[in-house]
Amino acid sequence: MHQFIISFARWVQGTHLGVGILESTWAFPYVQLTHFTGLSLFIGTNLALDLRMMGIGNKNQTAAQLSDSVFAWNWVGFVIAITGGFMLFSTAALTYVANPSFDVKLSMLIPTALIVHIFNQQKVRTWGQTPETPGIAKLAGLVELLLWLSVVSAAVLIPYFAAEP
């Protein structure tokens, strides 16, 4: 498995995508823009729903209504974010896979957060019918909120864990 990941990273880094982004003077900021715009839509709406499930903030919409309102753009944001993320990865894939913070983010935190997110999106249809959400919904919202915060934290910490050249 480890060998496969290394081979995959070496291949990605050598493709026209990775090399092209690195060699271009303007492409890199646009790739970052793609990643961050997608994350704003995805994480921004995730946090709004988590906080609503926790019963924090306005209650003009029920949690079920809010989830329904943001559902489509939530997943559009996710697709934009992973597209930009994959392009960022392709510029230095071997360095990323050797980075402990990146590995924890990709292999543990994102899969767990996504599972909880999909679970919450399903459950909120029943939990979120009333203005006041039940205790279980508050807990589920808090768990998802903390998971997304840990994903962002692991991402920010990637450069701090980079091996000294």
Added chain:
Amino acid sequence: MGFSLWLQRNAFVVWVNGSVVTASSLEIIHYVGFFMVVGATAIMDLRVMGVAAKRQSATQLAEQVFPWMWTGLVLATISGFLMYASDATEYLHNSIFHQKLYLCALGIIFAVIVRRNVPKWDKLPAIPGGAKFIALVSLVLWVATILWGVDVPALTGVG
């Protein structure tokens, strides 16, 4: 220059940017803050433009999400100011950084214009074309703010 230098040497600014835990916390707060600002504003703008959440009223959605725009803005502004402060002298003549702040200020103004007018637009039989255009400008301003934000380190090497 005198102010920038004083700010940069401020004991709290030096401390908060000086350790991995506090410096990375500033970055985390800045990202989470602007995700809340852009996420909340974007979903409101997209609803006004008629491409999101059509089963609920635009007013209801705006009232639900817009407070998180202000919350995110406070988080992003405080963390952003403290990160700026540690390199204040280098940002003094950094025109891309200044442009980013102007774009952000315009973004806030347009977001507030949209938020203030949503209840009025909602009462009309259909949201007018002019309203959709204002919402589009708001959305574009925030995407531009992110672009200028990533351009600061990419093109000027500061940050």
